[in-house]
Amino acid sequence: MIIQLIYYVLWIFNLVLLARVLLSWFPNVDRSNPVIQLIYTVTEPVLRPIRDLLPQTGMMDLSPLIVFLILQVLMRLLVAF
Numbered sequence: 001m002i003i004q005l006i007y008y009v010l011w012i013f014n015l016v017l018l019a020r021v022l023l024s025w026f027p028n029v030d031r032s033n034p035v036i037q038l039i040y041t042v043t044e045p046v047l048r049p050i051r052d053l054l055p056q057t058g059m060m061d062l063s064p065l066i067v068f069l070i071l072q073v074l075m076r077l078l079v080a081f
Contacts, residue, residue, distance in 0.1 A: 006078060010075050011075065013042070046067055047064065054066070
């Protein structure tokens with residue numbers, strides 16, 4: 001039961017992270033919108049440490065890709081239990 005709950009939380013975070021990636025493609029989006037602020041508030045604490053560890057690649061931010069991979073591994077491990 002608790003493993004299933006953790007799995008669903010990770011799945012929802014995966015969707016929120018996807019929303020953040022998609023929002024980055026639209027620079028004219030109003031960032032003062034409460035929903036967009038919530039997306040950034042939820043994802044930034046996870047992305048920031050990864051971003052700090054990665055080398056600077058110019059305009060490309062690879063931290064979401066790394067977090068997606070970590071989430072997939074965690075979710076697969078949870079399914080194995």
